[in-house]
Amino acid sequence: MTSEFNDRIAAQRAILRAINYVDWKAEPLLGLSRKAIDRWITSNGIEADSDLAKLVESASSKLFFLANKSQDQISEEYQLVRTEIAATRDAIVRLLFPK
Template structure:
């Protein structure tokens, strides 16, 4: 289903755009675990940092959606899509908070 794929890609772009609005030593280049770990290390973020936790949670949900077969894309998909939208807003707030402290 192309629209679900487009929605996942758009959500990933939104997350990267929101996070990278702040000044970082190194931007977040993707939502794969290796990219997130690299970003965390480069910017010396604490493992318990709210922004890091939210980014990882959103990445996990997007990965889960990406691996659903078309038969499984139902109410659960819509529910997870809503959760991802909420996470993007939480990431936006956490990024702004981080930027205000930096």
């Protein structure tokens, strides 16, 4: 269980680190809760239906899923969601830092 918790926290930190690498005009994203995301979107004038907002919300909901499943036996669905979180993080990085 500790490993799943650490993996989840590491995934959250990686997403926040990528997002906050940008020097946002008002404030950084302080967490992946619904309230933290809403505040960040509003404070920085980000369109709520933008690709970035949707990706951040998706990452948040997937991390919430993992938090609720971490005490269960690790299932294929759990592993799939972990992979999806990594893909979402990568999509956020590509969106914020296009080559």
